[in-house]
Amino acid sequence: MAKPAEAVKTSYQGQMHLLQKDMMGRYFERVTRCAEQGEGKAVYMLISGNPVELVQAFDLVPVYPEIDALQLAVKKAALPFIQKAEEIGYSMDNCAYVKADVGMFLGDRKTPFATIPLPSLILCNYVGCNVYLQWFEHLAEYCDGELYNLDIPFLRDPSGKPTKADVDYVVRQLEEVIEVLERLSGKKLDWAKLKRIVALSSETGELWSKIKALTKNVPTPYDAYFDSVTMMAPLYCLRGTEDGLKFFQTALKEMEEKVQMGAGPLPEERFRFVIEGPPPWPYLRTFRDLFSKWGAVAVASTYSTVGGLWEFGFKHDPNRPLESIAEHMLEWNVTNRNFLQRYQQIRRYLEEWSADALVIHSVKSCRLFSAGQGDMREYFTKELNVPTLLIESDIEDPRYFSEAQLKNRIDAFFESLEHQKLVRQTKAAGGKA
Amino acid sequence: MGIDSLIARYREILDESPLDQVAEWKAKHPGTKVVGCYPVYSPVELIHAAGMLPVGIVGGGNRLEIAHADSRFQSFVCSIVKSTLELAMVDKLAFLDGIVFHSICDPARNLGSVYKRNFPRLMVEYIHFAQNLTSPHTIDYLTAEYRRLMTSYEQLAGKPITDDALRQSIRIYNEQRQLLRELYAIRAEKPQNLSTLESYILTRIGTLMPPDEHIAILKEALAGIRQRDERPKDRIKVVLEGSFCEQPPLELIEGLEAAGCYILDDDFLLGWRWFPADVPAEGDPVRNLAESYLHQSVYSGVKHDTRERKSKHLIDKVKETGAAAVLILAAKFCEPALFDYALYRQALEKAGIPHLYLEFEEKMWIFDKARTEVETFVESMLFD
Numbered sequence: 001m002a003k004p005a006e007a008v009k010t011s012y013q014g015q016m017h018l019l020q021k022d023m024m025g026r027y028f029e030r031v032t033r034c035a036e037q038g039e040g041k042a043v044y045m046l047i048s049g050n051p052v053e054l055v056q057a058f059d060l061v062p063v064y065p066e067i068d069a070l071q072l073a074v075k076k077a078a079l080p081f082i083q084k085a086e087e088i089g090y091s092m093d094n095c096a097y098v099k100a101d102v103g104m105f106l107g108d109r110k111t112p113f114a115t116i117p118l119p120s121l122i123l124c125n126y127v128g129c130n131v132y133l134q135w136f137e138h139l140a141e142y143c144d145g146e147l148y149n150l151d152i153p154f155l156r157d158p159s160g161k162p163t164k165a166d167v168d169y170v171v172r173q174l175e176e177v178i179e180v181l182e183r184l185s186g187k188k189l190d191w192a193k194l195k196r197i198v199a200l201s202s203e204t205g206e207l208w209s210k211i212k213a214l215t216k217n218v219p220t221p222y223d224a225y226f227d228s229v230t231m232m233a234p235l236y237c238l239r240g241t242e243d244g245l246k247f248f249q250t251a252l253k254e255m256e257e258k259v260q261m262g263a264g265p266l267p268e269e270r271f272r273f274v275i276e277g278p279p280p281w282p283y284l285r286t287f288r289d290l291f292s293k294w295g296a297v298a299v300a301s302t303y304s305t306v307g308g309l310w311e312f313g314f315k316h317d318p319n320r321p322l323e324s325i326a327e328h329m330l331e332w333n334v335t336n337r338n339f340l341q342r343y344q345q346i347r348r349y350l351e352e353w354s355a356d357a358l359v360i361h362s363v364k365s366c367r368l369f370s371a372g373q374g375d376m377r378e379y380f381t382k383e384l385n386v387p388t389l390l391i392e393s394d395i396e397d398p399r400y401f402s403e404a405q406l407k408n409r410i411d412a413f414f415e416s417l418e419h420q421k422l423v424r425q426t427k428a429a430g431g432k433a
Numbered sequence: 434m435g436i437d438s439l440i441a442r443y444r445e446i447l448d449e450s451p452l453d454q455v456a457e458w459k460a461k462h463p464g465t466k467v468v469g470c471y472p473v474y475s476p477v478e479l480i481h482a483a484g485m486l487p488v489g490i491v492g493g494g495n496r497l498e499i500a501h502a503d504s505r506f507q508s509f510v511c512s513i514v515k516s517t518l519e520l521a522m523v524d525k526l527a528f529l530d531g532i533v534f535h536s537i538c539d540p541a542r543n544l545g546s547v548y549k550r551n552f553p554r555l556m557v558e559y560i561h562f563a564q565n566l567t568s569p570h571t572i573d574y575l576t577a578e579y580r581r582l583m584t585s586y587e588q589l590a591g592k593p594i595t596d597d598a599l600r601q602s603i604r605i606y607n608e609q610r611q612l613l614r615e616l617y618a619i620r621a622e623k624p625q626n627l628s629t630l631e632s633y634i635l636t637r638i639g640t641l642m643p644p645d646e647h648i649a650i651l652k653e654a655l656a657g658i659r660q661r662d663e664r665p666k667d668r669i670k671v672v673l674e675g676s677f678c679e680q681p682p683l684e685l686i687e688g689l690e691a692a693g694c695y696i697l698d699d700d701f702l703l704g705w706r707w708f709p710a711d712v713p714a715e716g717d718p719v720r721n722l723a724e725s726y727l728h729q730s731v732y733s734g735v736k737h738d739t740r741e742r743k744s745k746h747l748i749d750k751v752k753e754t755g756a757a758a759v760l761i762l763a764a765k766f767c768e769p770a771l772f773d774y775a776l777y778r779q780a781l782e783k784a785g786i787p788h789l790y791l792e793f794e795e796k797m798w799i800f801d802k803a804r805t806e807v808e809t810f811v812e813s814m815l816f817d
């Protein structure tokens with residue numbers, strides 16, 4: 001059996017990554033100017049299916065506590081904030097995204113990447129995750145920002161679609177949000193501008209969905225988990241802007257070139273897997289290497305659809321701006337879909353992206369993703385016969401990452417996959433296993 | 434029957450296997466469909482008005498061994514999610530024809546999906562309760578949500594729900610809730626005459642039977658309790674918060690009070706006591722139920738009302754009842770209860786109200802530690 005190369009550390013550093021750094025840097029500068037010089041007003045929102053188009057239309061500054069928590073984890077700066085939150089009463093067992101953010105929020109809000117402004121509006125787009133409601137409720141207790149709960153009914157109908165009452169309810173609420181934003185910004189909504197922004201989102205989403213289809217190629221031009229996260233930041237922070245669009249045009253071009261050259265993120269693509277669950281931000285690099293050394297690359301991930309699910313045909317429609325924002329929030333993101341819809345999403349990935357296996361990364365913080373993943377494993381192994389690996393750590397809290405344990409599990413899994421592959425190849429060649 | 438033996442009889446049922454009570458009922462009424470309600474609140478009137486029996490599926494207690502469900506839900510998920518799945522996996526819910534889950538937290542929601550996949554014979558429903566309590570449009574949404582649900586119930590029952598039947602169900606449950614409020618009022622006023630465990634037993638038993646039977650029991654019990662005239666013991670008075678979903682074992686509830694306090698109010702089985710006033714029966718009954726949910730239901734960790742801070746409600750409750758302290762009793766791994774605690778703790782400290790924080794699991798067997806903690810807390814308060 002072929003031995004895995006020790007410590008393959010390949011990652012792609014192309015134009016896309018540089019552009020991303022540059023643009024996100026500028027975004028964080030804007031956030032910092034808002035905090036330090038009072039330039040503009042900050043609107044807090046969640047990532048999952050959000051109405052950023054409205055916020056952009058009023059030139060307000062979108063701030064995402066989730067992105068801040070994520071950055072804190074990546075910069076290995078989260079733990080002291082988590083501990084600070086635990087000191088004032090948050091539990092070991094609460095989502096650590098919230099704890100890192102609250103710990104930071106209650107201090108001077110200075111982070112290694114930006115100074116975070118106080119919110120003028122805390123717009124809780126409650127899309128799927130119940131913790132969102134707690135999180136923003138808590139922030140509202142800690143400051144004077146106005147709180148608006150934008151309630152998005154969960155997909156619960158057997159049809160898998162929102163009901164008409166759901167859509168009406170969300171559109172009516174979006175109209176109310178517009179009134180709040182008008183009051184906050186002191187200007188009337190410019191509908192033509194909103195339509196332009198929604199058109200930008202529409203184009204951006206389409207580019208993103210084309211980029212996602214490219215991972216159907218063998219080899220895949222990029223890793224749909226570890227490299228997708230690079231593209232997710234502009235998708236969320238810059239959607240609806242010219243910058244955001246430019247980023248995705250560049251990314252698509254670059255990825256298409258790679259497909260043409262037959263280039264991928266690893267020297268050799270030996271296994272293609274679908275991955276479910278958020279990444280362990282504090283140890284992303286280490287985690288990636290555990291797969292890379294086996295020549296294993298992610299060809300699709302559910303995590304990259306948290307903010308929106310574009311690859312199955314959704315597009316914002318500038319002619320129906322509010323309705324299409326509502327549809328995005330209700331239906332076209334993984335968080336607001338029920339658990340069984342997620343099974344089907346993964347199943348499509350496995351089939352249409354020709355993957356060999358499913359990896360479930362179960363994170364303690366995020367029960368929205370993780371609660372019940374044992375049943376998911378049961379479905380894929382028993383009903384569909386898909387080799388499935390379930391491993392545990394955390395999205396934010398570095399205390400829950402055990403490299404040795406993960407390594408053992410991942411090595412054992414790919415060793416057995418390799419063995420099965422060999423048996424199949426021998427059989428196909430007419431030999432004996 | 435004397436009040437003591439009445440309560441003892443129901444304690445025995447709850448101690449042994451409460452769900453057998455429902456199974457027996459179903460055996461006697463094979464033609465009637467039974468719909469289980471997961472916590473916290475469910476509009477049971479909609480089920481009742483369709484001629485079906487709504488029952489509380491409130492976990493597996495501490496007599497159930499979890500042998501299968503822990504391979505589906507991880508170690509960091511609360512007990513009630515796992516025990517509720519286990520109950521179905523070991524076929525202890527054969528009497529159910531349907532079950533309804535609610536938008537209370539992410540694990541409970543995913544549990545609904547897991548039920549759907551694993552037990553296709555059951556009707557599995559899910560209610561998304563509104564979380565925007567300030568928009569004038571919310572009422573239309575929630576009314577439509579209840580109507581959607583009714584279609585599902587009508588299908589299961591095989592008959593339509595008429596407005597008159599629904600009004601009648603609302604009246605019955607109003608009466609039941611009114612009697613429960615009377616029970617709680619006695620405790621708040623003269624806790625020496627009714628222990629928390631007793632009131633818990635009398636409430637819980639009602640989740641396992643038709644409401645009219647429960648009403649008869651409550652009436653008999655209230656009459657008995659009103660005869661009591663005990664002398665108050667030297668105990669501190671507290672309000673208990675945090676057990677709105679998963680329920681602590683009876684022994685723990687008993688132990689808490691025995692350790693030296695009177696619990697004047699609590700949030701056990703909160704969903705069955707959801708309204709502090711009657712739901713209007715006249716007019717559009719579906720809309721009334723929705724309206725009551727939005728504008729006159731109790732506060733809770735699973736409802737996010739931006740109009741008033743949750744911690745203010747708790748502090749008001751302490752002041753209104755005249756309690757001296759708060760006992761937070763949160764289910765282990767219960768995300769909403771744990772988050773609430775962070776807010777409660779800061780607000781209680783600010784208001785100078787002492788509190789004790791405890792965690793429990795429905796499956797727990799040993800209560801010494803909790804008891805000692807309460808004793809120490811009580812002592813520190815009595816000799817302060």
Ligand code: SF4
Pocket residue numbers: 066095096097098129130131132135365366367368369395
């Ligand atoms: S539970 Fe998950 S989705 Fe919700 S805030 Fe935490 S990490 Fe985000």
Ligand code: SF4
Pocket residue numbers: 472511512513514537538539540541678679764766767768769770
């Ligand atoms: S105990 Fe808490 S976490 Fe568990 S199902 Fe109930 S509300 Fe959800």
